[in-house]
Amino acid sequence: MSNHLKGILMVLFSTAMWGLVGILVQYLISSEHFTPEWLVNTRLLASGIILLAITYIFYERNIFKVLKTDFISLLLLGVIGLLGSQYGFYICINHSNAPTATILVFLLPVFIMLYTLLVKHKRPSGLELISILFAITGTSLIVTKGDFSSIILSPIALMAGIASALCCVFYTLQPRKVLSKYSSTNVMGWSMLFGGIFISCFNNPLDIPGEINLYTLSAILSMILFGTVLAFCFYLKSLDYLSPTEASILTVGEPLCSIILSLIFLNVTFSSIELMGAVLILSTVFILAKAK
Template identity: 40%
Template sequence: MKFQRRIKGIMLVIIGAMLWGISGTVAQYLFQKKDFSPEWLVVIRLLISGLILLLYDFIKDKQNVWKIWSSKRDSLSLIFFSVLGMLGVQYTYFAAIKYGNAATATILQYLSPVIIACYLAIRRKKIPNSQEIIAVGLAMLGTFFIITKGNIHSISISKLALFWGISSAFAAAFYTLQPHSLLNKWGSTLVVGWGMLVGGVTFSFIHQPWNFTGQWSNTSIFGVIFVVLFGTLIAFYCYLESLKYIQPTETSVLSSVEPLSAAFLSVLWLHIPFGMPECLGTVCIIVTIIILSRVKNKKL
């Protein structure tokens, strides 16, 4: 029984990570083939996903979803998480895809564990251990291969793609660290549901949901549904469910399937060039994730 539960947890996190990776490639298709704007897809994704998650939380637990706003401290923390964390990571990631591709954007976003490790080392005034130093070195090497294709004299991706990709990593680090106390107190579905909805409402003042540009077709309709339903709600549900059966450190390692699936589908479907330097860079960053997960596991 224990073995079956573990297999179930592993399958859930792999499915969730693959859906995240695939949704990034689908978003690239919408941006680059159907002329959709990242702003519109972000605001629609956040508003719809946030509403559905809050409805799910209400039906499942029969609790008042407004209770999180009863505390002034929690309310402020939730607003920061919604705008800088949830909205920040969603927009920077989609912008990186718009100006680059899903594979590169996803891999660059996976530099966030390195940023977290560096931040914690500075905050704790503690020199990183040898494993953490190796992980940072591998991450830098991986980034070098991805953005230069091994040629130190040139950058193989656009400056905007690099800027938004690195910004996405910082936003993902904030998204991971900031809501810790909120998640422990209120639960993930309520916090993330409100984070998405508040982030979506906030971004609506910048880009209205009805302000649409792009080409509608059967494939683009399916693409939007996939990004919102499979790439957000189902992926999020699978990831959370996996935590019931395996350790969080294991889920972080297994979720490295996300950049692999994004890279594979980008090459296969959108014919994005992905040579040996990009493969080496991807391997370096995935090894970085594994090393940092092991370090975190030892500290727990």
């Protein structure tokens, strides 16, 4: 297996796990009355602690060394990149709806392409431009089901959605230097912990808004272990093999995974418009796989 294909599979695994998180968060908020603030807070704190434990046991005994050299980078990654992207997405949903928020956040590859063009002076290839067009169109068809009147763009929603996308750009580009020196589990562990500590100043994680039972506990643990710990580590590791633009384009698999999981577990129907969007999103995978 080539390194390029390995990177693609890593991103696709991450998007599948993030799609799972979408289903779990929907269940926890709508059916079990948990709040977005508590879920983001718990997700970051628990994931950070787990990743640092994994780092200490399997990779680096001195998990504090990175704080001496890159404390500010980790703090910014946690608060701006991880917390900002997640919380901005929730704010956008609260002031518009999920389709609008998803479309705005998945402008990510466009912003990264502009960054590489303006800052790195690297022009995107023709295949990358086609992939971005297919990815955004496919995502729009899936989340709106072809009804573009469902898009609600209040000023707050627009700003929050774009801010969330820019925060995603930040956590895609910013940690590359520190990741060359330390393991991804160490970098993500401290960053998530810092993000969780920051939001804890405004939300008490011990004040549990919903009921903890077997089902909600399973959903929360799955959100933390699969949708956060594994997903973010695989995504960052994929940057060893893919360009930031390629990795960001492939993240549009997340809404497709959400639709498939909803179809399996929530008995949600899959329309012809959504099928067309799915074909466009899947085509980006094959285009980028053939690009190398």
